[in-house]
Amino acid sequence: MKRAPDEAPVVPLGRHGLAPDVVAAHQRERLFEATVELVAKRGYRNTSVDQIVKSARVGYVAFYDLFDGKETCFLAAFDRIVEEAAEAVAEAIASEEEWPGQIAAALGCLIDLAIADPKRARIALVEVQAAGPTGHARYEEIVDRAVPLLREGRQLSEEAAQPSETLEEAVLGGIVWIVQQQLVKGELREADPLLQESIQIALSPYIGDAEAKKVAAATLRSRAKRA
Amino acid sequence: MNDVAKLEELIADNQRIVRRAFESEDEWPDSLRAGAYAQARWIADHPQEVRFMMLETLWASELTGALRDQFLAEYTAMIDAGRAVAPDPDAVPPMAAESVIGAIIQVLGRYSSGQGDERDPVAAVPEMMYLAVRPYLGEEAARRELTIPPPSD
Numbered sequence: 001m002k003r004a005p006d007e008a009p010v011v012p013l014g015r016h017g018l019a020p021d022v023v024a025a026h027q028r029e030r031l032f033e034a035t036v037e038l039v040a041k042r043g044y045r046n047t048s049v050d051q052i053v054k055s056a057r058v059g060y061v062a063f064y065d066l067f068d069g070k071e072t073c074f075l076a077a078f079d080r081i082v083e084e085a086a087e088a089v090a091e092a093i094a095s096e097e098e099w100p101g102q103i104a105a106a107l108g109c110l111i112d113l114a115i116a117d118p119k120r121a122r123i124a125l126v127e128v129q130a131a132g133p134t135g136h137a138r139y140e141e142i143v144d145r146a147v148p149l150l151r152e153g154r155q156l157s158e159e160a161a162q163p164s165e166t167l168e169e170a171v172l173g174g175i176v177w178i179v180q181q182q183l184v185k186g187e188l189r190e191a192d193p194l195l196q197e198s199i200q201i202a203l204s205p206y207i208g209d210a211e212a213k214k215v216a217a218a219t220l221r222s223r224a225k226r227a
Numbered sequence: 228m229n230d231v232a233k234l235e236e237l238i239a240d241n242q243r244i245v246r247r248a249f250e251s252e253d254e255w256p257d258s259l260r261a262g263a264y265a266q267a268r269w270i271a272d273h274p275q276e277v278r279f280m281m282l283e284t285l286w287a288s289e290l291t292g293a294l295r296d297q298f299l300a301e302y303t304a305m306i307d308a309g310r311a312v313a314p315d316p317d318a319v320p321p322m323a324a325e326s327v328i329g330a331i332i333q334v335l336g337r338y339s340s341g342q343g344d345e346r347d348p349v350a351a352v353p354e355m356m357y358l359a360v361r362p363y364l365g366e367e368a369a370r371r372e373l374t375i376p377p378p379s380d
Contacts (some may be wrong), residue, residue, distance in 0.1 A: 044286065143333065163352035164373060170330035177329020178322050184292065201326050
């Protein structure tokens with residue numbers, strides 16, 4: 001049977017001489033791709049283990065050897081997406097010396113990732129919240145991971161040192177909400193307007209509106225040059 | 228009662244109470260503050276229902292998504308009413324109200340998380356007002372919100 005070019009190759013049936021861990025890694029990869037594809041298209045609640053297994057062309061026994069059920073399979077996919085994004089963000093931040101530039105770079109990186117692969121973005125930002133209390137808690141963990149970087153902004157001025165206690169969480173919630181809305185409506189296409197507004201939302205409480213606008217404008221100019 | 232019908236009923240009840248409070252004040256942000264306290268008290272009085280709304284239906288399906296959008300559109304409009312009294316409306320970011328809605332959902336989401344770090348929604352109102360007022364009236368007016376005590380009722 002001919003295989004579509006974008007499908008992951010299947011481990012041959014019967015005797016193949018491959019080590020069990022190689023086979024498991026291979027199956028895990030196909031299950032990851034199938035989970036992302038199906039959940040992004042159908043939603044977490046409307047996706048079943050049956051559909052994932054069929055789409056990944058993996059047997060039920062192999063599936064349950066790797067995961068307890070749909071939730072653990074989905075959360076493994078979520079974790080992988082988050083870790084890959086975190087690596088990309090760390091790299092983007094490392095290229096900037098000043099805190100405002102680091103925040104702008106992190107936001108630019110995340111928005112670019114979401115536009116490049118809206119399915120993965122949908123898993124990480126939308127569907128995880130449909131995955132019950134465990135999914136919701138996992139989503140909160142990524143917010144908590146981002147809070148310290150934003151909180152560094154409190155050191156920039158005396159005025160910025162005493163905003164509301166939940167400021168960072170709220171700022172992140174505001175930006176993520178806008179991205180979620182655009183993802184759900186299929187409107188997440190252009191990075192620059194969203195990035196400009198996100199930078200202003202993130203930086204204004206710490207460095208003021210005027211300075212935040214300057215950073216946003218400089219970031220867009222720099223991206224335009226690189227493009 | 229199915230989930231959609233239950234959600235519709237909760238939304239109608241919530242909107243009726245919050246709208247009445249919002250309309251009891253003539254000036255923004257007083258109107259928004261009155262609405263925010265009504266909302267916070269409703270949330271405090273309906274923990275199970277809020278949990279259902281936040282965790283069970285917020286992202287559950289296209290239909291509940293449409294209800295969510297309808298529900299939030301009213302509150303987005305209440306926040307964005309600040310544009311009319313902003314000293315420089317053009318300087319207010321286009322998505323200011325949406326980002327405030329997201330901020331509120333994020334902060335109050337933990338109230339309904341059931342993960343043990345629930346917050347008192349009424350106590351969170353000054354911080355929510357700080358976030359809502361800041362894009363429209365600036366830092367000074369926003370900080371004033373942090374010092375205004377809750378209404379006696």
